Amino acid sequence: MLELRAITKRFGEVLANDHIDIKVEPGTIHAIVGENGAGKSTAMRIAYGFYTADSGEILVDGEPRQIQTPHDAIRLGIGMVHQHFMLVDTMTVAENIVLGAEPGSAAAIDLAKASEEIRALSNEFRLSVDPHALVHDLSVGQQQRVELLKALYRHARLLILDEPTAVLTPQEVEEFFAILRRMREQGKTVIIITHKLSEVLAISDDVTVMRDGRVVGRVKTAETGAAELARMMVGRDVLLRVEKPDAKPGETVLSVQRLSVSVAGGERGLRDVSFEVRAGEIVGVAGVEGNGQTELIEALAGLVPPARAGGEVLFRGRDITKANARDRYEMGIAHVPEDRHRRGLLLDFDLSENSILGLHYRKPAVSAGPLLDLRGIRARAQEIIRDFDVRPANPDLPARALSGGNQQKLIIGREFGLNPKLLLISQPTRGVDIGAIEFIHRKLVELRDEGCAILLVSAELEEVTSLADRLLVIYHGRIVGEVDPKRATQEEIGLLMTGGGKANAE
Amino acid sequence: MNNIFNVGLLLSAMRLATPLLLAALGGLFSERSGVINIALEGLMLAGAFTAAAVTWYAGSPWVGLASAVLAGAAIAGIHALACIRYRADQVVSGTAINILLTGVPALLSGAFFLSTGSTPQVPKEQLMPYTPIVIAAVLVPLTYYVLYYTPFGLRLRAVGENPEAADAAGVSVNGMRYAAVLISGALAGIGGAYLSIGQSSLFTRNMSAGRGFIALAALIFGKWRPVQTMLACLLFGFTEAVAIQLQGVHLFGGEEIPTQFVQIIPYVLTIVVLAGFIGTSRAPRALGIAYQKEK
Numbered sequence: 001m002l003e004l005r006a007i008t009k010r011f012g013e014v015l016a017n018d019h020i021d022i023k024v025e026p027g028t029i030h031a032i033v034g035e036n037g038a039g040k041s042t043a044m045r046i047a048y049g050f051y052t053a054d055s056g057e058i059l060v061d062g063e064p065r066q067i068q069t070p071h072d073a074i075r076l077g078i079g080m081v082h083q084h085f086m087l088v089d090t091m092t093v094a095e096n097i098v099l100g101a102e103p104g105s106a107a108a109i110d111l112a113k114a115s116e117e118i119r120a121l122s123n124e125f126r127l128s129v130d131p132h133a134l135v136h137d138l139s140v141g142q143q144q145r146v147e148l149l150k151a152l153y154r155h156a157r158l159l160i161l162d163e164p165t166a167v168l169t170p171q172e173v174e175e176f177f178a179i180l181r182r183m184r185e186q187g188k189t190v191i192i193i194t195h196k197l198s199e200v201l202a203i204s205d206d207v208t209v210m211r212d213g214r215v216v217g218r219v220k221t222a223e224t225g226a227a228e229l230a231r232m233m234v235g236r237d238v239l240l241r242v243e244k245p246d247a248k249p250g251e252t253v254l255s256v257q258r259l260s261v262s263v264a265g266g267e268r269g270l271r272d273v274s275f276e277v278r279a280g281e282i283v284g285v286a287g288v289e290g291n292g293q294t295e296l297i298e299a300l301a302g303l304v305p306p307a308r309a310g311g312e313v314l315f316r317g318r319d320i321t322k323a324n325a326r327d328r329y330e331m332g333i334a335h336v337p338e339d340r341h342r343r344g345l346l347l348d349f350d351l352s353e354n355s356i357l358g359l360h361y362r363k364p365a366v367s368a369g370p371l372l373d374l375r376g377i378r379a380r381a382q383e384i385i386r387d388f389d390v391r392p393a394n395p396d397l398p399a400r401a402l403s404g405g406n407q408q409k410l411i412i413g414r415e416f417g418l419n420p421k422l423l424l425i426s427q428p429t430r431g432v433d434i435g436a437i438e439f440i441h442r443k444l445v446e447l448r449d450e451g452c453a454i455l456l457v458s459a460e461l462e463e464v465t466s467l468a469d470r471l472l473v474i475y476h477g478r479i480v481g482e483v484d485p486k487r488a489t490q491e492e493i494g495l496l497m498t499g500g501g502k503a504n505a506e
Numbered sequence: 507m508n509n510i511f512n513v514g515l516l517l518s519a520m521r522l523a524t525p526l527l528l529a530a531l532g533g534l535f536s537e538r539s540g541v542i543n544i545a546l547e548g549l550m551l552a553g554a555f556t557a558a559a560v561t562w563y564a565g566s567p568w569v570g571l572a573s574a575v576l577a578g579a580a581i582a583g584i585h586a587l588a589c590i591r592y593r594a595d596q597v598v599s600g601t602a603i604n605i606l607l608t609g610v611p612a613l614l615s616g617a618f619f620l621s622t623g624s625t626p627q628v629p630k631e632q633l634m635p636y637t638p639i640v641i642a643a644v645l646v647p648l649t650y651y652v653l654y655y656t657p658f659g660l661r662l663r664a665v666g667e668n669p670e671a672a673d674a675a676g677v678s679v680n681g682m683r684y685a686a687v688l689i690s691g692a693l694a695g696i697g698g699a700y701l702s703i704g705q706s707s708l709f710t711r712n713m714s715a716g717r718g719f720i721a722l723a724a725l726i727f728g729k730w731r732p733v734q735t736m737l738a739c740l741l742f743g744f745t746e747a748v749a750i751q752l753q754g755v756h757l758f759g760g761e762e763i764p765t766q767f768v769q770i771i772p773y774v775l776t777i778v779v780l781a782g783f784i785g786t787s788r789a790p791r792a793l794g795i796a797y798q799k800e801k
Contacts, residue, residue, distance in 0.1 A: 050673070069673075069678075070673060070675070070676050071676035071678070074676045082674065086668070086670055086675070088672070090663075090667055091667070095660055099671075099677065100661065100676040100677040101675070101676065102660060106657060106658070108655055108656060109656060109657055109660060
């Protein structure tokens, strides 16, 4: 169906794709796996005409083709669903689907016909959405269906899906896989880009593995396993599961009583949340993104104006409900934010400067007088770089020049350096490659064993279940359950995450 | 004092709103596609000068109007090239065009008519006092229809909101933006033509007197939507009409209101409106950002 031959693509200094060969058989589901930055998305964006290759050949149905723009790809029957949805959220579902391929004449779009065709496709593939709804009113799962319909509407025979499950709950993933199987039955070909090995094994027929811009292997899914795939991806043996001794929780460090956070618009936010975190334990918060996790962490970090928050927060017995971010920092509450670009780093500042963000007023940033101690700052940065294996190891580089994983290691190094009593950490391994994930997980467990209390929020269910000693599930701004992560199954947790648990209990 | 609000005032408001509306609708196309068009002022001047000069030579306002359309589009083409192809800062490019057009007409006028101040007077029977009003009135529903019922409009809105999405859907982002900016130049050109061969009978230096900017304000006030933009233009036209009527009016004490105060009314209103309402107005999301495919 689709074949890439010796595709090479360079972005400035970086060789993103180095003589890539990928061959996808018609009527199969083909997984492309690799760490972040391995070049998976680049290769597929070339196939879809978003990028043009520097050299190499693309064959569709055995014939060499020029794909310069997405328009060319669409004409050849290739559709792509991007990791960040390509939808205009101020327009309706129907408008988004027909955009660029409008039925009717140049003088008038035939919207009735469009709705008709969309309905027919929805029925055929069981992708129900309301064609007249505005996209920004839809859930991410629904938006994804719109993206699939968009490709099907253009008569795509090959669908390229870039990290499609990242935004879905376990139940939605199951439904989504059922849709993919249905498509395969109807003769469609599917390419799925992912880094989740369990999903690769569950859904694909063939796997192509990429590392550092090269294809390092191609196997039949039936003939491989998670360990082998991980080894191919990283280039060495990897511990897939966190190994940690049982927690030995000490005194209560954080006590949250009926904490609420209001949000403009009302619906979401945080409602009456109460829990405790003790020294030497990791409390995980699982939930679909946007269910109050952000508000929870920001409220605890002192980033929510007191006027918007209600309830009580006690830190080592002391009421800190009204304390500001710096006060909390001084008390020993460290914060690794979910969005490192927005809250964690100044991308255009160098690593030295970033290593003292939030500490700029005290040692080692200032040693005496009003001036910054540049040498002290540099030494601090070098310490973090060494202890947390930040690469490239150059404190003068801007943070922007680092990969996501290395940026994250810098932030974690900075925050751990406070010797915190309480660590608030959100999405610690988002956009971080497997090797670095393993490292970060190990560091978290080490910090726990030193007696730090850790509150961990993650959208990756596997991550929270394997790291947390206790697991809270959050849904619509409420804690809807606490489970033992060692015993609970993914299904049980998934059900709670979508509000199903409560209904069953009542 | 009682007599200033009458039918004449309303007609005058419509006349004064026309150039604003033409330019604002032009701006609507450009900005809906994601290209800031602060050059409306300059584009109007290009249209105004070209219309007056060509009409004087050709003896036909239709030829003059057509030339104004072409002149507006040509100057807008410079803006488009700078902003789209070379990804220049859109505000800087627009400002440069505005500055350029304060000088170029005077230069050409000096070369052709031996007067840098104004072009020769066009005879009364060759003026076009009503047609542009009709054009502007027709353009409002037409723009509405094009924007919401045609493939062109759908693509235009998509390109201005989320160019990546439009590109992924097979729409040529830059192609749409070129078309939109050229249309904006053509419409602003008509607006300018109306100033010189409609409301007046010759081109004088800087005769647009900030109307391009007021049109831009009306566009923002009208939330980048055709009907609301028209209402905003009528409001601005109305204040201008009132300002004209108030000139020479005596206060109760017998004092005359200084004309300077009267003349600033439309501009003050512009500032008040923008300061008061811009918060509730949402621009096309990709406005001002050049589209770049590869990071």
